[in-house]
Amino acid sequence: MPSFFLWPMIVPIIIPIPYCWKWKRDCLRHIWPILLSMILIVLLYEPLAWGLDFPVFGYMFWKFVLFVFLPLGILYWRSSQRGIKSILIGLGVKRENAGESLKLALFLLPLMLGTSAAVSFWLGRLYPPSDITYTGIMFIESFTEEFFFRGILFLYLWKITDIRVAYVTSIACFVLVHPQYFWGLGMLAVLVQGILTAIIAHKSKNLTGAWALHGADRMFSLSILPWFL
8 A cells, every 4th residue: 555655745835825826826827737746756656666676777767757757748738838948948957057057066065975974974874885886876866856856846936936935845845755864863964955956056057066966975875985884
């Protein structure tokens, strides 16, 4: 019986609604495609990405389907824009400002890795280093979360509402999509990652640096940090 354990991520999407109702009534029609995407992710994540006996490549495939292709398709279906390319540009998937985005990621990376290391040492996590194939796949797969939580729930939401609304909604949804860390110190690393990647997306309007930061933190946590614990 599915538990739909990702359901908390849906709750913060109520944050933009009062803002839209008071200041931008027209933006309400742009909220429901995001909500529909989130509901489908919650319903399908367990039976597809989590519950099936797939190797790690299968997990990555379904994460791309659920967090990238599905919401992108819904936005394309409801968008007045001419094509997928223009939507992707608006979501930060573009060459423009990629260098700036990466520079921001490099500048903030010590803070991210330091937080992850401090949390891991404090919790005393004991696990063997991952092999290079698994680590590489996890780096690539981190794009799926950046696309959804920074591309859609930050850049897209910023465009239709307000920067403060986008920050709070994006970070809150990202934190709540990690229920395995609820009420634990591990949530600190998730919160810091959500804040730093949102800052990168805000300053550069490009997802490259956010993806690089997220992926580098995964590589550090999976393949480097375990050697020191």
